[in-house]
Amino acid sequence: MKYETVIGLEVHVELLTESKFFCACPNHFAAEPNVNTCPGCLGFPGILPQLNKVAVQKALTAALALNCEIALFSYFDRKNYFYPDLSKGYQISQFHVPIGSNGYLDLEDDQGLLKRVRIGRVHMEEDAGKLVHSPAGDTSLVDYNRAGVPLIEVVTEPDLRSPGEAKRYLEKLKSILQYSSVSDCKMEEGSLRCDANISLRPVGSDTLGSKTELKNMNSFKAVEKSLEHEIKRQRAILNSGDEVVSQTLRWEENSQETIVMRGKLQAHDYRCFVDPELAPIQLTIEEVEEARQNLPEMAEARAARFVKDYKLPGYDAAVLTASRSLADYFESCLAIYDNPKAACNWIMGEFTARLNSAGIEVDRCPFTPHFMAELLKMIDDGLISGKLAKEVLDQSIASGKSPSQIVEKENLTQISDHGELEKIIRQMIAEHPDSVENYHGGKTKALGFLVGQVMKETKGKANPQLVNELLLKTLEG
Amino acid sequence: MNLKTISAGRIADKVNRGELKARDLAEIVLQNARELNNKLNIFCSIAGAEALEQASAVDQKIEAGICLPLAGVPLAVKDNFMYKALPTTLGSSQFKSFYPPYNAAAVDKLIAAGAVVVGKTNVDNMGIGSTTLDSPQGPTLNPGDLQKVAGSAGAAALAAGICSLALESDSGGALLQGASHCGVFGLLPSAGLVSRHGLAVHSGSFCRAGVSALFPEDLPVALKVISGYDPRDAVTAACREVNTRRDKTDDLSNLVVGYLETLSGSAADPRRNLVKDTLNRIAALGIRKAAVQLKHLPEALRAHQVIAAAEASSSLLRYDGIRYGQAIEAEDLELLYRKTRRATFNGEALNRSIFGTYFLSKDGYNRYYRQALKVWTLIREELKTVFEQCDLLLMPVVRTGPFLASGETAYSDLLENDLFTVPVSMAGNPALCLPAGDINGLPVGLQLIGKQFEDAFLLSAALKIAPAIISDLQGFNGGGN
Amino acid sequence: MADVSIEELIKAAEIAKIELNEDELARLLAQLIAYKKWLEPLLEVNCSAYEPLLFGHGALNAMREDKAEQNTLQGLGYYAANYEDGFYLVPPIIE
Numbered sequence A: 001m002k003y004e005t006v007i008g009l010e011v012h013v014e015l016l017t018e019s020k021f022f023c024a025c026p027n028h029f030a031a032e033p034n035v036n037t038c039p040g041c042l043g044f045p046g047i048l049p050q051l052n053k054v055a056v057q058k059a060l061t062a063a064l065a066l067n068c069e070i071a072l073f074s075y076f077d078r079k080n081y082f083y084p085d086l087s088k089g090y091q092i093s094q095f096h097v098p099i100g101s102n103g104y105l106d107l108e109d110d111q112g113l114l115k116r117v118r119i120g121r122v123h124m125e126e127d128a129g130k131l132v133h134s135p136a137g138d139t140s141l142v143d144y145n146r147a148g149v150p151l152i153e154v155v156t157e158p159d160l161r162s163p164g165e166a167k168r169y170l171e172k173l174k175s176i177l178q179y180s181s182v183s184d185c186k187m188e189e190g191s192l193r194c195d196a197n198i199s200l201r202p203v204g205s206d207t208l209g210s211k212t213e214l215k216n217m218n219s220f221k222a223v224e225k226s227l228e229h230e231i232k233r234q235r236a237i238l239n240s241g242d243e244v245v246s247q248t249l250r251w252e253e254n255s256q257e258t259i260v261m262r263g264k265l266q267a268h269d270y271r272c273f274v275d276p277e278l279a280p281i282q283l284t285i286e287e288v289e290e291a292r293q294n295l296p297e298m299a300e301a302r303a304a305r306f307v308k309d310y311k312l313p314g315y316d317a318a319v320l321t322a323s324r325s326l327a328d329y330f331e332s333c334l335a336i337y338d339n340p341k342a343a344c345n346w347i348m349g350e351f352t353a354r355l356n357s358a359g360i361e362v363d364r365c366p367f368t369p370h371f372m373a374e375l376l377k378m379i380d381d382g383l384i385s386g387k388l389a390k391e392v393l394d395q396s397i398a399s400g401k402s403p404s405q406i407v408e409k410e411n412l413t414q415i416s417d418h419g420e421l422e423k424i425i426r427q428m429i430a431e432h433p434d435s436v437e438n439y440h441g442g443k444t445k446a447l448g449f450l451v452g453q454v455m456k457e458t459k460g461k462a463n464p465q466l467v468n469e470l471l472l473k474t475l476e477g
Numbered sequence B: 001m002n003l004k005t006i007s008a009g010r011i012a013d014k015v016n017r018g019e020l021k022a023r024d025l026a027e028i029v030l031q032n033a034r035e036l037n038n039k040l041n042i043f044c045s046i047a048g049a050e051a052l053e054q055a056s057a058v059d060q061k062i063e064a065g066i067c068l069p070l071a072g073v074p075l076a077v078k079d080n081f082m083y084k085a086l087p088t089t090l091g092s093s094q095f096k097s098f099y100p101p102y103n104a105a106a107v108d109k110l111i112a113a114g115a116v117v118v119g120k121t122n123v124d125n126m127g128i129g130s131t132t133l134d135s136p137q138g139p140t141l142n143p144g145d146l147q148k149v150a151g152s153a154g155a156a157a158l159a160a161g162i163c164s165l166a167l168e169s170d171s172g173g174a175l176l177q178g179a180s181h182c183g184v185f186g187l188l189p190s191a192g193l194v195s196r197h198g199l200a201v202h203s204g205s206f207c208r209a210g211v212s213a214l215f216p217e218d219l220p221v222a223l224k225v226i227s228g229y230d231p232r233d234a235v236t237a238a239c240r241e242v243n244t245r246r247d248k249t250d251d252l253s254n255l256v257v258g259y260l261e262t263l264s265g266s267a268a269d270p271r272r273n274l275v276k277d278t279l280n281r282i283a284a285l286g287i288r289k290a291a292v293q294l295k296h297l298p299e300a301l302r303a304h305q306v307i308a309a310a311e312a313s314s315s316l317l318r319y320d321g322i323r324y325g326q327a328i329e330a331e332d333l334e335l336l337y338r339k340t341r342r343a344t345f346n347g348e349a350l351n352r353s354i355f356g357t358y359f360l361s362k363d364g365y366n367r368y369y370r371q372a373l374k375v376w377t378l379i380r381e382e383l384k385t386v387f388e389q390c391d392l393l394l395m396p397v398v399r400t401g402p403f404l405a406s407g408e409t410a411y412s413d414l415l416e417n418d419l420f421t422v423p424v425s426m427a428g429n430p431a432l433c434l435p436a437g438d439i440n441g442l443p444v445g446l447q448l449i450g451k452q453f454e455d456a457f458l459l460s461a462a463l464k465i466a467p468a469i470i471s472d473l474q475g476f477n478g479g480g481n
Numbered sequence C: 001m002a003d004v005s006i007e008e009l010i011k012a013a014e015i016a017k018i019e020l021n022e023d024e025l026a027r028l029l030a031q032l033i034a035y036k037k038w039l040e041p042l043l044e045v046n047c048s049a050y051e052p053l054l055f056g057h058g059a060l061n062a063m064r065e066d067k068a069e070q071n072t073l074q075g076l077g078y079y080a081a082n083y084e085d086g087f088y089l090v091p092p093i094i095e
């Protein structure tokens, strides 16, 4: 039988704030356990929640960017359950009235056609801590650094039809949330987490089959892989005439398979009710409209602007704007360097390649846009060759030193001094009379050999174009 | 010095003028506290050096020319308010050596105003209850009758003459009932007027901080010290915009005091007569009376029970033995939770943890919880209507006298106990319990209820009315000494 | 009330994670039966004209500025029964 895949995604995104949702603890990654904790996020008696204004604003921004209807009046509920990473025994979450609902996101389906993925809700909630299991298995360790970090949960309707669509949805969501400064969406660091609901149904059927929930995917690729794996697994079950058991599965990256989860995440009665310790949120229409007006330019609009203003090819503009940080990098570079095409080529090519192989994020790379502009200017001024520039780039990324510091220290500046070069050229001509003869005999290849010899003599620092020019002049003259 | 004959205001005056050293007073008071505590079981812990240091600090400030509104005033603090210097037991044996790392907002403010913390007063397990029968150290005895409970250990500390002020909490009537049973003045301020930061809140909707005193004139001073917006308690944001409300009464003849035309049949007769007598005395001052109705008192009581249990079942989930409190060792997490939580809770806290879990389950929510929330709306509407007909409402505080200290009380009596105190709890109004007479040799109070955030008006009116009700102040303070 | 069962009570105790022995269960069951009977008048009120109350307090939009402050209280781990190398320890959990 032919089956259709039905996928819905629940994405948790950490909001970019200075402090946590309900206490003043810093909201940033900490290497040491439990350093970003206080009596509030540790659930000590007598500490009441204090709502972070910026977290609410960012959630509103996200809901607007995802085309949601905004609940002018919303509030927080308590979702009650026991787990050691949950310090109060309940999670503060918007259960009854999410700040955003009935949104959507448009993307390309597998046939390349535009499709609309409905977003059922965008709601705010606090994160839980983290559990680490001791290698010996005799104890579990709890770290509450992440407890109380502000999150939004973005829930799609079951509108996705393939793992590829799911991946594109995530990429689009990430881009929008990054562009609107809602989150840095770093899946590897856990600031974006994705759970997937997946079921199969016979093509043409409009009832949903029984679904499984997939967890623990640590990259977009893992989401795609786990969904592909789950489709195969469910299809095999259905083909053999069995029924898919509705359960939560955990993706194992090492073995590339799913296993059934035990513990907390099985069905629960969360006993949700209004948290009486927090004040509800009342937004005015004016506030919402202002937030809507202030939505930043998103990827598509920015790419269009790059094409128009910087005369970049559409493909290049799309690559540069795929992530906000790369597009920001490009434009920061252009603020002090005025050749967009050259900057674009270097950023998309050499720079991105090095970031990828080193696994560094653009915004954490020591090679700043300022350095890039400096490097490009040195090439334009003929101070270094393109080849040398790549070396300088490597060294600068490794050491954090500026290109000019490196060029100066390593004495890498190109020899563009005519007198000096003419001296070397005359010396090479004297040493290779055969080549000179060959050249005059019509063998133009000999010219290349002689240029090579000059470059070798200067350890590559000669300006190759100038050498070519001067050599021709000497030979012909 | 007999604290029963001198108000907190006069103590502060003497200390501010240098006529009395706070430190000298503290030494006497602590000695007195230790002696009387053996008899009455008022304190979970009595301060020592900390109190003397506080008193000395007050004396130094006075010498430096600073004037403090509560200079040297001996203060009792209920043991569900966090106070760094002494253990905060929350009425649980699992917390007997829990020294919190921070002070409650109200404690900080009272200390800054010059008060000296004499000790932490006995509390029902997790602060839930109005008898102290659910305390691991047993109930606090009523200074007026040692066979009976005091209801509130703070009120007992006042009635016994150990302290001049008591910092109290209330979620269904503990503060007012305790004041009634002990013959002291108890003020339950409007919901949202006093920060609950550092109070172990088990019901976000109903828990409030308040204050009791031996002399009514001390209440406005104490209230001024502890009230006001505190960003650490979101609910206090409600009091930011209310400074335009009435704050004093100039002419008693403009005042209308409402009374319940039909008291619930369960109210014992002497209490009904007490209201009648009091009304007559008030009328003699020129104040007008107005008969009003609260038709759904019994239903409100039940709704309050359901909501309070539901909220407690959630708020008490944090006591899991992992981050603080004593944990019962277990190899398995489930057992750790179950044993630790069993050891932490007893009495009403245990009941609410379980019944409240049921009220929030799908079944219980649809059947009880949602209905309770509707009745909550209803009783607030009724009170709103009442206050369209009067400025203040006078009604009983307690249904019966204090329970037996032996704990032999019928479950149904316990359930009915908060009948007259839940309306205020549910509607957020301020209420003042003032001693109004004696029944069977024990003091009995009545409550004057005001509109929300008209606490100052309520106090101002009450101070004018009080002399007519209380002919002999000293006579009301039980028989502590 | 007929619908009070020991199973209901046991389930609630399990969710609340409180260990109860036979005697306690029996006492609580008796109380729950009495309690539910006592609650009956609540269910009889006609509340069709009333909405459930969401908040007992009138506070609205109580929010703080987004300023981070490193907690200055040292040694909160000291309050835990089992705390080692900066971690809170619990019996092993299998996910």
Ligand SMILES: [Zn+2]
Residues within 6 Å of the ligand: A020, A023, A024, A025, A036, A037, A038, A039, A040, A041, A042, A148
């Ligand atoms: Zn914190």
